Amino acid sequence: VETSGPFSSFTGVDRTLSVLEGDGVVLDIAGQPPARLTTASVPLAFAGDAPTSAALIGGPITDLNVMTRRGRMTHAVERRALSGDIRIMPRADTTLVLAVNTGFTLLTDDRQSLGPLDTLILDRDSPELRVQSQGQGLLFVIELDRLAANH
Structure with missing residues (x-):
């Protein structure tokens, strides 16, 4: 802006x-x-x-x-400041995880990194996500759900 x-x-x-x-x-x-x-x-x-x-x-x-x-979808946005590990369990139809700053590692087999403004897209069937922050990190978790009449 x-x-x-x-x-x-x-x-x-x-x-x-x-x-x-x-x-x-x-x-x-x-x-x-x-x-x-x-x-x-x-x-x-x-x-x-x-x-x-x-x-x-x-x-x-x-x-x-x-x-x-409104009437078709709902959303929830959560700000998560963290240092160390965090677990994210996808509960919504679609969950977006936005890394605001650097220093995030996905605790998976290939340990990929997230850069500033990188976003992960998860669905309800995705496994629990573990993310590690190197220092003070900031993530936004955005949950998007379709209302029942729109499935």
């Missing part, structure tokens, strides 16, 4: 926003108190059709913006 200003409206869409890089943003969402988001904040969920504007705190930011069509 390069400049402050209004968000586009997305009728029937649920959104979750997280700040990955930069000083942060203050969101003014209709009917809610202003929300200050920084790289340390938990993800903020809100309706994509609610009038929303953003004021950058100190310059451009990089954000993670997850959007799903």
Whole structure:
């Protein structure tokens, strides 16, 4: 996000926003108190059709913006700061694991590494994932589910 200003409206869409890089943003969402988001904040969920504007705190930011069509899909976004090992058990139809910074190793036979903004895509049948962080790491786990009528 390069400049402050209004968000586009997305009728029937649920959104979750997280700040990955930069000083942060203050969101003014209709009917809610202003929300200050920084790289340390938990993800903020809100309706994509609610009038929303953003004021950058100190310059451009990089954000993670997850959007799903209300009534067709749901999503959940979890911020996980870690050092050491973490286990991720895919529970959703689709689980995305986004590495924000470097130093992650998948504890599998081939011990692949994840670089900044690398994303793993897992499905409900994927085995438990073990990830090791070299130092202080930051991951986002995004779960996407189809609603029953849409399977």
